[in-house]
Amino acid sequence: VTSAAVSAPPRSAKAPRGGARLALGAPSLPYLLIAPSLLFLAAFFAVPLVQTIALSVTDGGALSLASYRKMAGDLNFVLSVRNTFALVLAVIPAQIVIALGMAMMLQKVRIARDIVLWIWTIPLAVSDLAAGLAWLAILQDTGYLNSFLYAVGAISEQHAWLSYETQWTLFLGIAVAEIWRATAIVLVILVAGVQLIPKEYGEAAEVFGASPWYRFRRITLPLLKPSLQTALILRTVLAFEVFAVVYALGGRNFPVIVGEAFVWQHENQDYGVAAAYAVLVMAISLAATLLYLRVLRVPREQQP
Amino acid sequence: MIALRRMVFATGVLALCAWVLVPIYLIAIGALGGRAAVYKWPKAFLPTDASLSTLTTFLAVDGIWKSAINSVIAAVLCMVLSIALGAPAGYALARFNFRGQNAYRILILLTRAFPLAILALPLTVTFIRLGLYDRPLGVALIHTALALPFSVLISSSLFVGIPRELEEAAWVFGCSRWEAFRRIVLPLALPGIAATAIFAFVISWNDVFAASVLTVRERTLTAYLLTVLSEAPVHFRLAGGLLLIVPSVAFIFAVRRYLFAMWGIANR
Numbered sequence: 001v002t003s004a005a006v007s008a009p010p011r012s013a014k015a016p017r018g019g020a021r022l023a024l025g026a027p028s029l030p031y032l033l034i035a036p037s038l039l040f041l042a043a044f045f046a047v048p049l050v051q052t053i054a055l056s057v058t059d060g061g062a063l064s065l066a067s068y069r070k071m072a073g074d075l076n077f078v079l080s081v082r083n084t085f086a087l088v089l090a091v092i093p094a095q096i097v098i099a100l101g102m103a104m105m106l107q108k109v110r111i112a113r114d115i116v117l118w119i120w121t122i123p124l125a126v127s128d129l130a131a132g133l134a135w136l137a138i139l140q141d142t143g144y145l146n147s148f149l150y151a152v153g154a155i156s157e158q159h160a161w162l163s164y165e166t167q168w169t170l171f172l173g174i175a176v177a178e179i180w181r182a183t184a185i186v187l188v189i190l191v192a193g194v195q196l197i198p199k200e201y202g203e204a205a206e207v208f209g210a211s212p213w214y215r216f217r218r219i220t221l222p223l224l225k226p227s228l229q230t231a232l233i234l235r236t237v238l239a240f241e242v243f244a245v246v247y248a249l250g251g252r253n254f255p256v257i258v259g260e261a262f263v264w265q266h267e268n269q270d271y272g273v274a275a276a277y278a279v280l281v282m283a284i285s286l287a288a289t290l291l292y293l294r295v296l297r298v299p300r301e302q303q304p
Numbered sequence: 305m306i307a308l309r310r311m312v313f314a315t316g317v318l319a320l321c322a323w324v325l326v327p328i329y330l331i332a333i334g335a336l337g338g339r340a341a342v343y344k345w346p347k348a349f350l351p352t353d354a355s356l357s358t359l360t361t362f363l364a365v366d367g368i369w370k371s372a373i374n375s376v377i378a379a380v381l382c383m384v385l386s387i388a389l390g391a392p393a394g395y396a397l398a399r400f401n402f403r404g405q406n407a408y409r410i411l412i413l414l415t416r417a418f419p420l421a422i423l424a425l426p427l428t429v430t431f432i433r434l435g436l437y438d439r440p441l442g443v444a445l446i447h448t449a450l451a452l453p454f455s456v457l458i459s460s461s462l463f464v465g466i467p468r469e470l471e472e473a474a475w476v477f478g479c480s481r482w483e484a485f486r487r488i489v490l491p492l493a494l495p496g497i498a499a500t501a502i503f504a505f506v507i508s509w510n511d512v513f514a515a516s517v518l519t520v521r522e523r524t525l526t527a528y529l530l531t532v533l534s535e536a537p538v539h540f541r542l543a544g545g546l547l548l549i550v551p552s553v554a555f556i557f558a559v560r561r562y563l564f565a566m567w568g569i570a571n572r
Binding site for chain 1: 313316320321324325328330331335343344345346347349385388389390392393395396397400402404405408411415416417418419420421422423424425426427428429430445446448449452456506509510511513516517526529530533534538541542544545546552555556557563564
């Protein structure tokens with residue numbers, strides 16, 4: 001739906017389309033209004049984008065794939081790609097399922113709905129670094145998880161969850177922290193989408209005896225497709241950028257793509273390799289976005 | 305049967321509330337318990353010996369105040385810039401039909417497919433040359449690139465929600481376009497614009513990557529915490545985490561009414 005379709009109210013026959021508007025303000029006005037933001041995005045989106053690509057494919061001014069070779073030859077390269085994909089594949093489906101469940105539950109909540117909704121959206125405001133630190137309080141050696149397990153008699157001494165030797169639980173801890181932090185944004189998008197679905201559809205299906213599960217699968221889910229698409233694109237792009245949560249919980253014990261870009265830029269001062277990592281993560285994000293746009297395509301006539 | 309069902313449902317809702325709140329509660333008592341509490345084993349789950357001493361010692365550490373102030377400066381600049389650049393564009397999208405409108409909208413949506421913070425990497429060199437490196441303004445500029453697409457889409461949906469007829473009536477009574485905007489549209493849009501501004505503030509306050517790449521001495525709070533992660537004691541790190549969480553949660557509380565309206569329309 002374009003903004004023109006939404007914003008143009010039916011006009012009376014007396015006022016020809018655009019008549020009043022043309023009288024007040026030159027036709028260049030909208031261009032003057034969008035120009036500052038366009039210039040800004042050119043300077044801080046388009047230019048650095050081109051620069052990143054240029055940095056990654058040049059070496060001392062000449063065209064070269066040396067940075068990519070260096071990146072691919074690095075010990076952490078395969079690990080970081082594998083770890084990042086594993087995190088994305090574990091976190092995104094869990095978040096979609098949990099957020100869908102929460103959105104459906106919210107429709108049934110009668111008492112204190114606003115408070116429940118507010119509590120559920122709190123993590124929206126929490127930065128990835130802070131989320132990692134909150135879960136560090138729980139998962140560190142003298143943390144609350146070990147204290148709890150000790151209190152109920154499940155362990156007799158402190159158990160290390162986040163060490164280099166316990167990659168599996170470290171991965172789990174990072175995934176849980178990410179699910180804790182970033183499910184809220186999916187929830188907000190889905191709740192906003194659910195509000196746009198006419199109640200009559202579900203009511204009609206109920207009259208014809210459709211079960212709640214059937215109604216969810218055949219009515220709610222298809223009509224939520226645009227919202228799901230938005231949520232998936234936004235979350236997947238951000239999930240491939242995962243970095244601060246990982247550092248807060250595991251330090252360098254769990255390499256991820258953006259973390260490697262940071263190390264190459266900041267510590268090794270090799271901007272070319274950092275740019276190669278950046279191009280890699282951008283290519284993956286773009287591919288994921290195109291995939292979602294294709295798989296979850298919503299024909300115009302089906303949009304709510 | 306129905307009573308049982310209701311109980312299961314209520315338990316589920318409460319469990320999800322606890323899932324959100326418990327980690328925040330635990331980082332709070334961890335941060336306020338001080339050095340002794342962090343290494344205590346096994347831990348108490350109630351704030352028995354909570355004191356503000358960790359937080360105050362934490363705040364007394366060299367660099368924390370400075371970095372917190374840098375964070376606030378960057379976030380306020382980001383807030384101002386993303387409204388100043390985004391609101392006019394949102395107004396143009398909402399009120400005009402112009403050639404290239406769809407291309408512009410697609411460009412804005414396209415930025416979402418890119419991990420924008422990553423673009424801070426090449427900017428390091430440019431910023432060093434321009435004297436913007438290691439300054440809150442430089443950080444604010446890249447944060448504005450993060451917040452601007454949201455600001456454009458959200459303010460566009462805000463202006464769509466204000467009936468065009470009000471503005472047209474003002475023209476009929478002799479207001480100029482600018483006067484009508486200032487006296488009719490702006491007061492109606494102001495609460496929503498304020499909410500958008502707070503959103504931009506939180507985006508900037510929470511960013512770790514761009515801020516860490518673009519600063520060395522004048523670090524923002526997130527960048528500072530990231531550098532000290534490997535050497536700082538645990539209670540210190542927890543205090544830092546709490547300091548990061550509290551303001552942004554308070555801000556989101558302030559704009560909670562707008563959250564869904566924003567997303568409902570800004571999505572499409």
